[in-house]
Amino acid sequence: xxxxxxxxxxxxxxxxxxxxxxxxxxxxxxxxxxxxxxxxxxxxxxxxxxxxxxxxxxxxxxxxxxxxxxxxxxxxxxxxxxxxxxxxxxxxxxxxxxxxxxxxxxxxxxxxxxxxxxxxxxxxxxxxxxxxxxxxxxxxxxxxxxxxxxxx
Numbered sequence: 282x283x284x285x286x287x288x289x290x291x292x293x294x295x296x297x298x299x300x301x302x303x304x305x306x307x308x309x310x311x312x313x314x315x316x317x318x319x320x321x322x323x324x325x326x327x328x329x330x331x332x333x334x335x336x337x338x339x340x341x342x343x344x345x346x347x348x349x350x351x352x353x354x355x356x357x358x359x360x361x362x363x364x365x366x367x368x369x370x371x372x373x374x375x376x377x378x379x380x381x382x383x384x385x386x387x388x389x390x391x392x393x394x395x396x397x398x399x400x401x402x403x404x405x406x407x408x409x410x411x412x413x414x415x416x417x418x419x420x421x422x423x424x425x426x427x428x429x430x431x432x433x
Contacts, residue, residue, distance in 0.1 A: 284308035285345055288356035288385075289367040291319050291328065294419045295387045298412075299356045301424075302385065305432050308354065314341035315367040332360035335399075337370045348378035352409075355400060359388035364396045372403040379404055383431065385412040387419055 290296035303310040316339040319328045357368035393413035412431040
């Protein structure tokens with residue numbers, strides 16, 4: 282089975298989880314890179330505003346086509362109770378190209394369910410599985426059991 286892990290990460294927390302999934306599954310990995318600068322405090326505030334409005338933004342060129350994969354893991358941080366808009370932009374850019382999907386989400390502590398629902402709406406299908414982890418769990422490497430269950 283061919284597998285792709287596509288993720289967006291502003292602070293490298295979601296990136297750490299994406300890399301662990303790719304390592305465990307032997308997947309190709311695609312970092313979604315925004316052309317909008319979300320670095321620093323101003324970028325953080327811009328990100329929250331853009332997420333609330335579900336603004337579609339420009340992304341850097343992508344290496345992989347999700348339609349070439351049986352399963353795509355989509356990973357994203359929660360911003361203002363929603364999926365970070367670079368992920369929503371990625372999903373929109375690849376509309377109709379997803380076979381099976383699994384969603385993984387990181388957050389300071391809340392917003393998981395709304396983010397999963399938003400991603401499902403944009404992808405147009407329910408994920409096979411979801412994984413929700415807090416920033417602390419990922420930073421402390423306290424997710425091995427959850428990860429094993431998620432990727433099986």
